Amino acid sequence: MRFLEAALARSLGRDRVRIESASTLSGGSTREAQKLVTSEGEFFAKWSDEGPENIFVCEALGLEALRAVGGLITIPHVRAAAKRDGETPGYLILEYLPPGRGEADDESLGRGLATIHRATRSAFGFDAPSYCGPTPQDNRPSPTWVDFYRERRLRPLVEALERCGRISVADRRLFDRLMGRLEDLLPPHSAPSLIHGDLWAGNVLSSVRGPALVDPACAYADREMEFGITTLFGGVSARAFAAYEEAWPLPHGWRERNPLYQLYHLLNHALLFGGHYGAEALHIAKHFAG
Numbered sequence: 688m689r690f691l692e693a694a695l696a697r698s699l700g701r702d703r704v705r706i707e708s709a710s711t712l713s714g715g716s717t718r719e720a721q722k723l724v725t726s727e728g729e730f731f732a733k734w735s736d737e738g739p740e741n742i743f744v745c746e747a748l749g750l751e752a753l754r755a756v757g758g759l760i761t762i763p764h765v766r767a768a769a770k771r772d773g774e775t776p777g778y779l780i781l782e783y784l785p786p787g788r789g790e791a792d793d794e795s796l797g798r799g800l801a802t803i804h805r806a807t808r809s810a811f812g813f814d815a816p817s818y819c820g821p822t823p824q825d826n827r828p829s830p831t832w833v834d835f836y837r838e839r840r841l842r843p844l845v846e847a848l849e850r851c852g853r854i855s856v857a858d859r860r861l862f863d864r865l866m867g868r869l870e871d872l873l874p875p876h877s878a879p880s881l882i883h884g885d886l887w888a889g890n891v892l893s894s895v896r897g898p899a900l901v902d903p904a905c906a907y908a909d910r911e912m913e914f915g916i917t918t919l920f921g922g923v924s925a926r927a928f929a930a931y932e933e934a935w936p937l938p939h940g941w942r943e944r945n946p947l948y949q950l951y952h953l954l955n956h957a958l959l960f961g962g963h964y965g966a967e968a969l970h971i972a973k974h975f976a977g
Contacts, residue, residue: 694767734778743779749905760799761899784894796898797930806881811835832877844954879907915948
């Protein structure tokens with residue numbers, strides 16, 4: 688792990704950093720993830736010589752964007768990040784956040800998430816690509832939410848599923864019909880909000896400094912999209928959501944629109960894992976396609 692020692696030394700301005708011990712943490716099947724105890728303190732590191740070469744650099748940019756907003760949610764400080772270059776794996780090194788009990792985290796999570804969502808800019812998108820799992824997200828700017836969601840999120844997944852044979856020609860036509868109706872289904876005046884983008888339970892931590900977020904797939908999007916994955920796989924408890932609604936209530940009709948944002952994550956899971964996710968996506972498409 689000398690490349691991690693060298694990266695920490697450069698980041699901390701030291702001649703040398705020595706890794707004294709390392710313990711494996713959950714980090715996925717294609718990457719290493721470890722808690723490092725070093726001569727300069729404790730850090731979290733993950734690395735891989737597989738997958739997208741820039742995935743950790745893009746993740747670092749997302750963490751820095753979330754951290755810049757501040758608020759009640761802890762975002763770990765990025766110490767170093769690099770893309771895979773053929774000789775060295777891609778890696779990400781963060782400050783290590785010791786776990787906490789989480790008894791007061793829910794309300795802080797809800798209010799802190801509302802603070803993050805209030806961060807805005809003039810167009811939908813982000814300064815770099817992001818990744819939802821290993822799936823790349825095209826974040827080139829778009830002036831309208833409907834165009835961004837259709838062309839940067841839904842269409843790439845539908846086309847990828849068709850290429851690999853996981854949806855039929857008839858299924859593709861159904862999804863095309865739905866995408867053609869988005870102007871009638873989504874609010875016409877959505878404002879860009881900074882979202883985490885992959886806010887399921889595994890990416891929400893309870894730390895000694897309160898709730899923390901990791902593994903973002905950031906973009907400036909309609910904030911309703913944040914809750915597509917939380918309503919599928921958890922991540923925001925009822926108490927946290929009540930605190931969010933108190934801080935900044937969601938627009939009328941968001942619950943009826945929510946399956947349209949679940950659709951993105953179901954399509955992504957269908958691409959990554961197959962199984963029942965494709966059938967669930969088709970069910971939503973049939974409901975909204977008219």
